[in-house]
Amino acid sequence: MAALSRLxxxxxxxxxxxxxxQLLTFTExxxxxxxxxxxxxxxxxxxxxxxxxxFRSYAALRARLAALDTDSTDITEVEIxxxxxxxxxxAYRIGDADTTTTEGFxxxxxxxxxxxxxxxxxxPEVVAGLxxxxxxxxxxxxxxxxxxxxxxLVVIPVLNVDGFLHTQRHPTQTLQTExxxxxxxxxxxxxxxxxxxxxxxxxxxxxxxxxxLCPAVHSGCMNGVDLNRNSDSRFFDSGNQNSxxxxxxxxxxxxxxxxxxxxxxxxxxxxxxxxxxxxYADTHSFSRVFFxxxxxxxxxxxxxxxxxxxxxxxxxGDAGRYPxxxxxxxxxxxxxxxxxxxxxQIPSYTLEIEPQSDSARxxxxxxxxxxxxxxxxxxxxxxVRAELADAYGLGLYRIAGPPVLLSAQIRRADDGRIVYAARxxxxxxxxxxxVDTREALQAEVDYRLWLGFDxxxxxxxxxxxxxxxxxxxxxxxxxxxxxxxxxxxxxFRFDLQTxxxxxxxxxxxxxxxxxxxxxxxxxxxxxxxxxxxLADARRANLRVDVQDxxxxxLDADPATVLDWAAGWSGYEDEQGRDDTxxxxxxxxxxxxxxxxxxSGGGGGGALGxxxxxxxxxxxxxxxxxxxxxxR
Amino acid sequence: xxxxxxxxxxxxxxxxxxQAGYVPRAQVEAAAATAAIEAKAYADEAALVGALLHAQxxxxxxxxxxxxxxxxxxxxxxxxxAPADATRAAVAGLLDHAPQTxxxxxDPEQRTRQMPAFAVAGAARAxxxxxxxxRDEARVRAALARADVDxxxxxxxxxxxxxxARADARELALxxxxxxxxxxxxxxxxxxxxxxxxxxxxxxxxxxxxxxRLVAGIDAVLAPAAAVAVLTDARLDAGYRxxxxxxxxxxxxxxxAARTHLLDTLGDADGASSAAALARAxxxxxxxxxxxxxxxxxxxxxxxxxxxxxxxSDDPAARAALRAFVADDARPAxxxxxxxxxxx
Numbered sequence: 001m002a003a004l005s006r007l008x009x010x011x012x013x014x015x016x017x018x019x020x021x022q023l024l025t026f027t028e029x030x031x032x033x034x035x036x037x038x039x040x041x042x043x044x045x046x047x048x049x050x051x052x053x054x055f056r057s058y059a060a061l062r063a064r065l066a067a068l069d070t071d072s073t074d075i076t077e078v079e080i081x082x083x084x085x086x087x088x089x090x091a092y093r094i095g096d097a098d099t100t101t102t103e104g105f106x107x108x109x110x111x112x113x114x115x116x117x118x119x120x121x122x123x124p125e126v127v128a129g130l131x132x133x134x135x136x137x138x139x140x141x142x143x144x145x146x147x148x149x150x151x152x153l154v155v156i157p158v159l160n161v162d163g164f165l166h167t168q169r170h171p172t173q174t175l176q177t178e179x180x181x182x183x184x185x186x187x188x189x190x191x192x193x194x195x196x197x198x199x200x201x202x203x204x205x206x207x208x209x210x211x212x213l214c215p216a217v218h219s220g221c222m223n224g225v226d227l228n229r230n231s232d233s234r235f236f237d238s239g240n241q242n243s244x245x246x247x248x249x250x251x252x253x254x255x256x257x258x259x260x261x262x263x264x265x266x267x268x269x270x271x272x273x274x275x276x277x278x279x280y281a282d283t284h285s286f287s288r289v290f291f292x293x294x295x296x297x298x299x300x301x302x303x304x305x306x307x308x309x310x311x312x313x314x315x316x317g318d319a320g321r322y323p324x325x326x327x328x329x330x331x332x333x334x335x336x337x338x339x340x341x342x343x344x345q346i347p348s349y350t351l352e353i354e355p356q357s358d359s360a361r362x363x364x365x366x367x368x369x370x371x372x373x374x375x376x377x378x379x380x381x382x383x384v385r386a387e388l389a390d391a392y393g394l395g396l397y398r399i400a401g402p403p404v405l406l407s408a409q410i411r412r413a414d415d416g417r418i419v420y421a422a423r424x425x426x427x428x429x430x431x432x433x434x435v436d437t438r439e440a441l442q443a444e445v446d447y448r449l450w451l452g453f454d455x456x457x458x459x460x461x462x463x464x465x466x467x468x469x470x471x472x473x474x475x476x477x478x479x480x481x482x483x484x485x486x487x488x489x490x491x492f493r494f495d496l497q498t499x500x501x502x503x504x505x506x507x508x509x510x511x512x513x514x515x516x517x518x519x520x521x522x523x524x525x526x527x528x529x530x531x532x533x534l535a536d537a538r539r540a541n542l543r544v545d546v547q548d549x550x551x552x553x554l555d556a557d558p559a560t561v562l563d564w565a566a567g568w569s570g571y572e573d574e575q576g577r578d579d580t581x582x583x584x585x586x587x588x589x590x591x592x593x594x595x596x597x598x599s600g601g602g603g604g605g606a607l608g609x610x611x612x613x614x615x616x617x618x619x620x621x622x623x624x625x626x627x628x629x630x631r
Numbered sequence: 632x633x634x635x636x637x638x639x640x641x642x643x644x645x646x647x648x649x650q651a652g653y654v655p656r657a658q659v660e661a662a663a664a665t666a667a668i669e670a671k672a673y674a675d676e677a678a679l680v681g682a683l684l685h686a687q688x689x690x691x692x693x694x695x696x697x698x699x700x701x702x703x704x705x706x707x708x709x710x711x712x713a714p715a716d717a718t719r720a721a722v723a724g725l726l727d728h729a730p731q732t733x734x735x736x737x738d739p740e741q742r743t744r745q746m747p748a749f750a751v752a753g754a755a756r757a758x759x760x761x762x763x764x765x766r767d768e769a770r771v772r773a774a775l776a777r778a779d780v781d782x783x784x785x786x787x788x789x790x791x792x793x794x795x796a797r798a799d800a801r802e803l804a805l806x807x808x809x810x811x812x813x814x815x816x817x818x819x820x821x822x823x824x825x826x827x828x829x830x831x832x833x834x835x836x837x838x839x840x841x842x843x844r845l846v847a848g849i850d851a852v853l854a855p856a857a858a859v860a861v862l863t864d865a866r867l868d869a870g871y872r873x874x875x876x877x878x879x880x881x882x883x884x885x886x887x888a889a890r891t892h893l894l895d896t897l898g899d900a901d902g903a904s905s906a907a908a909l910a911r912a913x914x915x916x917x918x919x920x921x922x923x924x925x926x927x928x929x930x931x932x933x934x935x936x937x938x939x940x941x942x943x944s945d946d947p948a949a950r951a952a953l954r955a956f957v958a959d960d961a962r963p964a965x966x967x968x969x970x971x972x973x974x975x
Contacts, residue, residue, distance in 0.1 A: 029760060040759060046843050048874040049904045053840050059911070063943055067903030070939045070969075071932075077973075084887065117740070199656065229726030236737055241739055274915075287741045325744070357746045368753025370737045370746070378840040614635065 013162060021177040023213075026200065026375065031191040039366035040377040041360065045168045051132060051385060054378040055121045058165050061157060065092055073097065074148050078271060081264025084161040084207050084495070089264040090278040091271060094134050101150040102516055103406075103454065104426045107563055109152040109272035110279035110396055112137050113265060113336065116227045118202045119374045120285040122353045122384060127157040127283050129385030142456040142505075142518030143397065143549075149508060150455070151400045154272045155471025160227055161263050170199035175214045175414045177222065192509050196371055197222065197250050203249055205261055222247035225259050228350075231339035232256035237334025242334045252334050259325065265336060278564045279307075279399040280340035280348040281392070286373030287352035288362075289325050293341040296329035299567030299581055304347035307395055310550055313471030314386040314394035322351070322391070345566035347399065352385060388472055394550055400455070401562045402552040402571055405544055405586040407452035409510040413444060413525060419447070421510075422589055424558045431558050434586060441482075441540070441591055444528040449480070449496070449542075450523045452515030458503045459519070466500040466519070472545040476500035478522055479585075484540030486533040493543070496526045522546075540592040545585035553583030609626050652733045654695050659734045659748045666699035675941040679708050679722045687725065693733030694859045698749040701725065705754040710959055714762055725755035763787065775802045781811045788813035795819040814841035821845060825852050830861045838870020846874045855886035863892045873904040880908025883917060890917050894924075896941070898933030906936040910943035918944065922952035938966065942973055950974065 026042045027035045045057035049064040056064070069077040069092065076093045082388045083089060099107050114127030134153075137144040147153070158164050175198040197203070198214035204224030214221030229252035230241040236242075236256035253259055257266065269277060290308040294301045308324035315321050332338045341348030355373045359366025364377050376384065410420040421436040441447065457477065461467040466476055477500045483493035504521045507513020514521045534540060547553050553573075555562055560570035560578065567581055573586035654662075673679045681701060686700040707713070730747030737746065774782035775794070783791065783806065793817040795806050803823055805815070814833060818841045821829035825855030830849065833842050849858045859882055862875040876896070882889040893905040894917065909917045921937050926936040938956065941949040953974060957967050 029757075029764065037757065039753065039760070041840065044844070044847070046874065047847060047877040048843065049877070049907060050873040050901070052838060052870055052874070054843055060873075060907070063903070063907035063910070066943060067906070067936075067939055070935050071903070120740075224973070241742065284740060287744055289744065290741060325742075338901070352740065357730075358750055358753065360756065361747060365756065366753060367757040368747075368750025370750070373740075540679075566806055615935050 021175060023199075024174050024176050024196065026172045026174070036369050038369060038372050038375060038377075040364060040379075041171050043375060043378045044171050046378075051125075051129060052384065053382050055125055055376075055381060056128075058124075058158060058161065058168055061124055063091070065090070065128060065131060065157065068092075068131060072135055072138065074138050075131060078268075080156070080267040080271065081260055083162045083207055083261055083264075084259065085211070087138065087161045087165075088158060089156070089161055089261065089447055091154050091156045091264075091268040092131055093271060094131060094155065095151060098506060099152060103431075105429075106276060107150060107152045108278045108400055108564065109154070109274075109276040110399060111269055111272050111277055111340070112153070112155045112281045112283065112392065113159055113268070114156060114283040115158035115164050115167045116261075116265075116282060116336070117284060118160050118167045119200060120205070120353075121164075121374070122168070122187055122285045122376050122381060123283040124157045124164065125181075125381050125385055126154050126388045126488075127354060129388050131155060132385075133393065133526065138520070142520075143393070143459055145402070145454050146517045146520075147393070147396055149313070149398060151396060152272055152276065154268050156265065156268050159204050159265060161261075162211075163202050163204065163224070164368050166198075166202050166206065166211060167200050169211075170213045171198065171251055172299050174199040175221065176201075188375040193416075197249065201374065204251065205259060207253075207259065208246070224251070225253040226250050227259055227261050228284075228336055229253070229263045229334040230257065230259050231336050232262075232332060233332065233339045233342060235338055236334045238332055240331060240333045256334070269340070270471070272575055274344070277340065277344055278343075278346050279395065280337065280346060281395075282336045282350050283388075284350055285353040285376070286355055288322055288356040289352045290322050291337065291350035292324060292326040293332070293338050293348060294326040295342050295345060296331050297345055297566045299579070300345045300347070301326070303567060303581055304341075307347050307398055308349060310472065311391040311395040312393045312396060314469060315471070317471040318470065345520060346564065353388065354380075394469060394472070397455075397548075398550040398552060402555050402568065402583050403457060403546070403548040404454040404555045404558045404562070405451060405589070406454050406558065407450075407510070407515060407594040408542060408544075408589040409450045410441070410447050410591075411450075411511055413448055414446065416511075420575040420589075420591055423452075424588075430561055433559070435590075438591065438593075441528060443528045443534060445533055446525060446527050448511050448523060450512075450521060450526050451478075451480075451544060452508035452510070452521045454520070455544075455548060456517045456519045457522070457546065458500070459549055460505065464505070466503050469549045472550055473483065474549055474551045477502070478544060478546035480524070480545075481543040482528060482540060482591065483543045483587075484534075487536045487538060489538065492533055492537075494528060494532050496524060498522075498524055504537060534592070537573075537592050539590065540588040541587050542591065543585050543587050544589070554586045556584040556588075558586070558588060652731050653745055654734050654748060657734050658695065659699075662695050663702070663749075664698035666696065666703040670703035672704070673704075673707065675716065676708070676711050676718055678713075679704055679711075680718050683708070683721050683725075687721075687728075690728070690731050695748075698732045698751055701728070701751045702749045702754055705758050708759045709761055711762070712765065718725050719759065719762065722755050722758050726752055726753045726759070728755065740900050757834075764793065774841055775805055776945070778805060779817060780805060783809040784811060789818050790934060792816045792819045797824065806967065814839040818842070818845045822852055827853060827857050827861050831864055831866075834861065834864070834871050834875075835866045835868060838868045842868075842871055843874055846871060847879055848880050850881055855882050856888070858882060859886050859888045859892070859896070863888075872901045876901055876904035877911070878906045878908075879905075880912045883909070883912040883914045890914060890920075893917070894920055897924075897936040898931065902932050903938040903939060906940035907943055909940045910945075910949070913946065918946055918948055918952075922955070924947070925952060925956045926959060926962070930966065934963070935966065938970060942970075 025035050027037050028041050029037045031037045043055050045052035045105040047057050047060050049060055068075045071482045078091050079088045080091045081089045113416045114123040174196040176196045198221045207225045209221055236607050242252040307323050312322035313319040337348040337350045355362035358368040359372045360368030366372055400411050407423040411418045419436050419439040423434055424431040424436050457468045459469050479499040481493050482495045502524045503519045504514045505518045556574050557572040562570045572578045574581050686697045690697040728751040732748040733745040734748040767787045771786050771790050771794040796819050808810050817833040862879050879889040893909050896905045921940050924937045930962045953970050957971050
């Protein structure tokens, strides 16, 4: 059927093609016949392994990434398939050698694709830039080390290798053609069907196309498959911005997943592995937007939006810089973000790199040719690489999971004696709280509290001060209280004074060092007032309320391990609900207990839901008692 | 087809919401055609400027016809060779023009996002730059005729580079004497004079796209030995070193010093670039050297990059060398295990 369709299309193609094909040449300023001035130097492929102010040749990118693989145990090149032209397609697995988190649970996974459309040169640079970022900072002991240890990331810098090489062989020339088979809204004049296609503006793969610059539309160079319409999904043949006409810019291929490049993408998903994927992004240019899909699963859709907004903010600090624009659940075009979004119910995006519309509006100093967004000026790409590495980094950090309070320790300041020590430990597929020490706390005694989390909670600026990750706004200091119920059952609470200085970048464990990663632990000195009814309290516990650097609150019940099931699973709020995706304060570190905290499990941790409810009500009418901390 | 297209258009409007100033493409095209005819009616510069200012004043009230006119008038004004100051000012006033008319995207990449219908600010920039370039090139030529080096120093670099591209020997000497630190001019002067010192002068400064273009084309300007001397200069900016190594790779078969340098630098910070250059060189001598090296070198960056060079080479002999490396128990076990995965 597909072959018949192609044959028919080839027979009718000459009649469908208008005679307005033009070979155009991009220039900086010259505007002679058939020239298009951009207003800036026309980028040429740069032969440099190291990132420069320019777009690297495919050979240089490939060598660069192979070198990073050779030099680093955290980056591994894998051939995931071969193109229509029988060229290898490479993915890079970024992460440590094992498939488990540092706690021993199965790692979550993420997949980032690039270079699916040949002419979008910014895409391979951005994806390769992410690999370079990980390679450069793998020894940071913090943010990147955490991701490498706890996430399986697979990236594909260039999926459409044949097409990309074709555009790089013809960096200044393109064939602009009118093609009647394109899916263009009715009423659009012919001028706007003059899509630039072959040469520098080739979009599709090289299915049934030779390697040369198209001399004329009748040569068959209109062929090829739009790999971002070739997904094996229910929208494959929807007719929405895709076409069954082989010459169309949006030709979706003979059947869903027909192209070897698409199969390579699926192989990369399997490598991740697919069952653990929580994040997919396909990196394109241009429009400066996160396209996405609303699948109709409310929690998944909400989290996907929040994640996109956080990533957008991480680019430059402007939350609206890359707006989120999902398509509705009943609409699809056959794109890869639909395939993963609907298929796995995970956040799934088509990231369109800047500019929003054209070079003139974006401030590059260009003249505003309507397709110049595919030809970002050389001078912009280094900045774009950095901005989007920050954005993807933030997205990966967030999707790796909300934070968990793993350990707590309290020791006396005078003699260093530990009076409370407890830690959550893996127990099969869950965690169990191991309480090593629990003695009564006394009023008017100086103590040092140390808390250890499962991930770096903060980043630092160049001067070493705790700061916000770009564009994020999580409170830098945690909120920590000692709360409980007195002998009459009345709730009490005492808020400890905290500052951002308590985060611990170095050292080794309690009481002054990090747990595993830079800034994954927090310490402060405190003294409880005599007015606090500690001596005869029915119970008392720590209340720790803190957001990770992307603004995610704690998993209120570490006993149930976080995972992804079209939304977070095992991510409890303070009421023990695991369907709110909001998290909340951790109250599982019980200093004085009416229930033995050795058991751990359950939505209320060691404290129990009734007590938690009472303590939650306290939040509405509590008496604030504060004393200055010595820190 | 029509039904599908109509559905897509309807969806575009309902999904995105037609933003203020949205106009269907057909109306945009009609307005552009009308404006083109109108623009032809103006006889002189003053009339064009008057129409331009009027259209600008109406661009918020009547965005579609006004922006269509602005675009066509700017295109007409581009033909003026010596614009009056008032003309320049009128055009400069459009450099920050915010689009008022929005329409459907011209490319599927934008899906349903609306785009500005008229690139007015870009057209204004193009017109001004054309005028400025013409004026500045005339100034450069006049300054060269007067041998006025000081005047050259105050001229826009783009004009200097454009004139340098066609300058004679005397003019080139003057341009060089002006000692203007503009990468494009420096590259142009180098390409015209083939003086390695000019290349070094540029490449020892902070890396710039013009310098990268110089490196990419250096073998077309300098003899192999001279090119190798520039590309192996110890003071090249770090941003050029990788590109320089890859450029050296193209010279390996012409100049043995290139091969020697690449082999000698396999272990340094840019050793991966040396490896890539050697892999691409398709040079039997280099391949033989690499094959020997991987069998004797101690574990470290030099060995790893030698292995990388063999990995990146398409020569069957490179794979044979890697197989020999894997088979030798005396070689570092971890690296052998890694190489084994490449050979699968």
